[in-house]
Amino acid sequence: MGHPPFAVTVDLVVLTLTGDELCALVVRRGISPYRGEWALPGGFVREDEDLPDAARRELAEETGLPPGTVHIEQLAGYGAPDRDPRMRVVTIAYLALAPDLPLPRAGSDAAEARWTPVRSLRAERLAFDHDRILADGLERARAKLEYSPLATAFCAPEFTVAELRRVYELVWDTRLDPRNFHRKVTGADGLLEPTGRTTTRDGGRPAQLYRRGGAELLYPPMLRS
Amino acid sequence: MGHPPFAVTVDLVVLTLTGDELCALVVRRGISPYRGEWALPGGFVREDEDLPDAARRELAEETGLPPGTVHIEQLAGYGAPDRDPRMRVVTIAYLALAPDLPLPRAGSDAAEARWTPVRSLRAERLAFDHDRILADGLERARAKLEYSPLATAFCAPEFTVAELRRVYELVWDTRLDPRNFHRKVTGADGLLEPTGRTTTRDGGRPAQLYRRGGAELLYPPMLRS
DNA sequence: CCTCTTATCGTCAGCATGACGATATTCGGT
């Protein structure tokens, strides 16, 4: 009773908010299979590398970001026998959320990389089973906004309540009442930590600047209903 | 730039309620490494097998259950370089929830199998990184009871409100007010479907029997707080 | 019948929520 050999990769669903759209990072594949088509960034796990390390390495290679700026968590494993025509490949997908970023740079085996609005990705096709992986990542992100402080991962280190609200509105594709939202997030325990400073970058009356608080759980949760 | 060979396995966190305890299925390993020690059931993914199929196959091998009785979902992937001394192994863990079951039978490479109360597993050590996997599975189960109808997976096809409440009490290790619980679950949309029949198997006044409804999401959620 | 046990319904105060009015504080223009 042996064990067949597999290749193991990590793939990344990297989300950010550029302008007024929720965007995912996609790369144009430079090598076969699916050469020339769009896919999620990712690559093989190395000989002595743990899975989260591989995911962070690929993320750094594709985005050139200083680590620590980006929230990253495991999404799920995918291993259908025919998902890669070359051989049996199991991929561990990771979900990464980042604030508005410098343009991504092309990685080693990616000819080109760009941010694509998720709205337009419903129509486009990604290589392999990456459509499914992206959909799972989006659903995870949307769900976790409800009961975790994950929305702050889309914000710069210091942010206003309005910027946080914009995160919810763009990710959920909905509109939220500014007054009720303000009451809720400022009342949530450990979500926001006031800096005492203010900004007028959104125009109008100056807004308080906050940092993320230490809470791991958002209580009470923000329900979509 | 090659890709190192991996072995891929599935491991199972199988939970059930026996008597008045939350229990997990563990097997005594019949082969090296960790021969003779307790571990989660699992095994290698076969050449042409999808991951969920492998998980269901292992589950059937270890429990001998008719498939369809058991809820199963993917938990997470684990792939630390040193998690198996033999070679590089990535495992995809699955979480399975079952109603009270016939005794498990030993599988091919498991000398012995038994239900162990999770309370006593905090002290015991499982092989590989299975302590961590079990802890993750427990946390997932506890969390999903809050916002999904998952608790019904621990119940027989027809069950009473009190039996459902016992699921929550044992998994969360807490006590819930029977009257408020009853109001909440009978009011939740699509959670319970009355059968019209009753039972007195718990003594006292006969209780309504319900089947699971079609809801995928529990609204409003049951919060632990 | 009486008691014990469990199921189920009601009541009530407190908190969170959604809808929305009111006020504060800046900017840009005149």
Add this chain to the structure above:
DNA sequence: ACCGAATATCGTCATGCTGACGATAAGAGG
């Protein structure tokens, strides 16, 4: 200096969900 326009922040109020707990219903066993 004054006037909108824009945004932030606070307040109000009716509604619904929740937790605490009383009351009643319906069976089993003496």
